[in-house]
Each structure stands twice: as C-alpha cells, then as structure tokens.
Amino acid sequence: MILYYKDRNVVIYHGDSKKVLPVLRAEGSFDFLLTDPPYNIKYDASEKKHGKDMSKDGIGHIDVEGDDSYFYAKEIAYLGVPSIIWGANCFASGLPDMNGWLTWLKTAPAAVASVSHAGVKLRKADMELAWTNFVRRPQAYMMQWIGTAFDDADGKLFLGENHHPTGKPIELMKWCLNLAPKECSVVIDPYMGGGSTLVAACCLDGWKGIGIELEEKYCEMAARHCEKMLGRQRAARYEDGAVTTTTDTTPNLFEGD
Numbered sequence: 001m002i003l004y005y006k007d008r009n010v011v012i013y014h015g016d017s018k019k020v021l022p023v024l025r026a027e028g029s030f031d032f033l034l035t036d037p038p039y040n041i042k043y044d045a046s047e048k049k050h051g052k053d054m055s056k057d058g059i060g061h062i063d064v065e066g067d068d069s070y071f072y073a074k075e076i077a078y079l080g081v082p083s084i085i086w087g088a089n090c091f092a093s094g095l096p097d098m099n100g101w102l103t104w105l106k107t108a109p110a111a112v113a114s115v116s117h118a119g120v121k122l123r124k125a126d127m128e129l130a131w132t133n134f135v136r137r138p139q140a141y142m143m144q145w146i147g148t149a150f151d152d153a154d155g156k157l158f159l160g161e162n163h164h165p166t167g168k169p170i171e172l173m174k175w176c177l178n179l180a181p182k183e184c185s186v187v188i189d190p191y192m193g194g195g196s197t198l199v200a201a202c203c204l205d206g207w208k209g210i211g212i213e214l215e216e217k218y219c220e221m222a223a224r225h226c227e228k229m230l231g232r233q234r235a236a237r238y239e240d241g242a243v244t245t246t247t248d249t250t251p252n253l254f255e256g257d
Contacts, residue, residue, distance in 0.1 A: 001013050001014070001015035001016075001019065001020045001023075002014040002015060004216075004219045004220075004223065005219065005222075005223040005226070006254070007226070007230065007254070008208075008254055009201065009202050009207075009208050009209065009226070009230060009254065010198050010201070010202065010208070010209050010210075010211070010226045010230075010254075011209075011210045011211070011253055011254060012192065012195075012198070012210075012211045012212075012213065012219055012222055012223060012226075013210070013211070013212045013213075014213060014214075014216055014219045015212060015214070016214055017076075017190035017191060017212045017214070018075060020190070020212045021075070021076070021079075021188070021190045021212060024188065024210065025079055025080075025081075029186065029188070029210060029253050030081065030186045030187065030188040030210055031081055031082075031183070031184045031185065031186055032081055032082050032083070032177075032180050032181075032184040032185075032186065032187045032188070033076060033079060033081055033082070033083040033084070033085075033187070033188050033189075033190070034083070034084045034173060034176050034177065034180075034187050034188075034189055034197050035076065035084075035085055035086070035188075035189045035190055035191050035192075035197065036085075036086035036087055036166065036168055036189075036191060036193070037071060037073075037076070037085065037086075037087060037091075037191045038087075038166045038191060038193065039071035039087075039090070039091065071090075071091045071094070072094060073085070073088065073091045073094035073095050074094055074095075076190060077094075077095050077096065077131075077133070081184075082132075082133065082134040082180055082181055082184060083131075083132065083133050083134070084102065084130050084131070084132050084176050084179070085130060085131045085132075086104075086128060086129075086130040086168065087128065087129070087130075087166075088101075088129060088130060088131035089129040089131075092131070095131050096133070098131060098132060098133055099136065099137065099138070100132050100134070100135030100136050100137055100138060100139070101129055101130065101131060101132065101135075101138050102129065102130040102132060102135065102138070102139055102140070102141070102176070102179075103127055103128075103129055103130075103138065103139070103140040103141070104127060104128045104129075104130070104140070104141050104142075104143065104172055105126070105127050105140055105141070105142040105143075106125070106126065106127060106128065106142075106143060106144060106145040107126040107127070107144070130176075132179075134180075134181065135179060139179070141172060141175050143169055143171060143172060145169055166193065167193055167194045167196055168196045168197075169196065170196050170199050170200050170203065171200075172196075173196045173197050173199075173200035174200040174203055174204060176200075177200055177201065177204055177207060178204070185206055185207060185208065186207075186208045186209070186210065187201050187207060187208075187209050187210070188209070188210040188211070188212070189209070189210070189211050189212070190212045191212070191213070192211030192212055192213040192218065192219075192222055193213065193218055193222070194218055194221045194222055194225065195211060195218075195221065195222025195223075195225045195226060196225075197209060197211065198210075198211050198222055198225070198226055199222075199225050199226060199229050202226055202229045202230055203229065208254055210253070
C-alpha cells in the first residue's frame with residue numbers, strides 16, 4: 001500500500017481497503033468507522049443520465065469500479081469498533097440485524113427539485129440509509145441536497161472535476177461523528193472517495209482521520225480538500241511508487257504526535 005498523504009490530523013492510503021484495513025485494525029490505528037461504500041448501488045454514469053457536460057465525457061462522472069460485483073459487507077461490519085455504513089440498504093443481507101438505522105432526508109423543495117443542467121433533471125433519491133452497530137434507536141438528519149450537482153460550500157453547480165460521483169456532504173459526516181461514543185477519536189473511511197469524512201474530522205476538535213482509496217485521483221482530491229480545510233501546505237507526500245507499510249508510522253501514525 002502507498003502512504004499518499006500525512007499531516008497532524010489526516011492520513012491517506014492509496015490502496016485496496018481489503019488489504020490495508022486488516023493491517024490498520026491489527027495495529028489499533030482507529031476506533032471508529034464511518035464510510036459510504038460505492039457498491040451495489042447501480043450507479044449510472046451515462047450521458048443519458050447526467051447530460052454531456054456532467055457525464056464521463058464532461059466533468060468526470062465515471063462508472064464506480066466494482067459496483068457490478070457483490071460487496072462483502074462483513075469485511076467492515078465485524079471490525080469490533082462503532083461503525084456507520086451509508087448505503088447499507090443496498091447490501092443489508094450481509095449485515096447483522098440492528099435497530100438503530102440512520103436516515104438522511106434530502107428531499108429538495110419544488111424550486112430546487114426542478115433544477116436541470118444541460119437539459120437533464122438533477123433530482124436524486126429523497127433519502128439515504130445507514131447501518132450502525134451502536135445507535136440504539138433510529139435517527140434522522142435533514143439537509144437539502146441533490147447530489148454532486150451542488151458544491152457543498154456555496155451551493156453552486158459543479159463545473160469542474162473537484163467532486164466524487166457519490167460524495168456525501170461534510171455537514172452530514174460531522175453529524176455522524178458527533179453521534180460516536182465519547183471515547184472515539186480516530187475515524188477511518190476505507191472507501192474514502194473525495195474525502196468528506198476526513199474533512200469532517202478536521203472540522204471537529206478531538207478527531208483525526210484515516211482514509212483508504214483505490215483510485216489515485218480521489219486520493220489527490222481528498223488531500224487537496226484536507227489541505228484547504230487545515231489552511232496549510234501538505235506536511236508529507238509520497239510520490240508515485242513509494243510503497244510503504246504502516247510499521248514506520250505507528251504508534252505515532254499522525255505527524256507530530
């Protein structure tokens with residue numbers, strides 16, 4: 001695995017979570033899991049769905065690697081740490097039965113729901129669900145959202161490549177972290193994507209974050225997001241091919257600890 005980015009609050013690994021996650025768990029590197037696996041969701045990246053300007057021929061919508069194969073959710077559900085897994089309704093049969101599901105209500109008002117780009121309606125699902133193994137009762141969070149068409153910061157339409165097709169709002173991930181048991185302080189996102197979980201950790205006192213991502217372009221995207229949030233230059237960057245193991249970063253996984 002490649003240690004892609006590292007500073008006092010965030011560590012990013014470029015690699016396969018199936019290989020990286022067991023190593024980090026064995027080393028006790030994290031105590032909370034928050035993720036949104038982009039699998040079994042049947043994501044449609046076609047021009048017909050998003051319009052030419054927002055398709056893979058435009059601003060970067062691409063098919064999600066591995067979405068057409070079965071996702072073995074038990075690989076992240078039995079790690080022995082408090083966990084929140086978004087999109088789990090797509091693979092619920094592979095998870096233990098739990099009472100405390102989370103709901104993100106994101107229905108937009110009529111004025112927003114009718115927004116279109118390049119002649120394509122941008123209305124998305126009205127809600128999303130997350131499985132948890134520590135919340136005792138169902139809880140809901142409400143935030144209007146119509147997907148990657150909007151910038152999380154100012155609500156403007158995305159016209160660049162600084163996004164992930166299934167990204168989550170930072171405020172939603174902050175809400176999830178605030179639900180975590182008080183003793184938790186290091187969150188891991190083994191399907192990091194654009195880095196919303198890590199940016200949320202940077203926003204909250206007492207949290208640090210670890211991300212694992214298979215696609216390098218999203219590692220770079222997440223690193224930029226974290227740098228922007230932290231307001232400083234990258235503390236460490238391992239260039240292409242600089243393969244490392246975690247043995248030289250623990251127990252002081254984060255720079256300056």
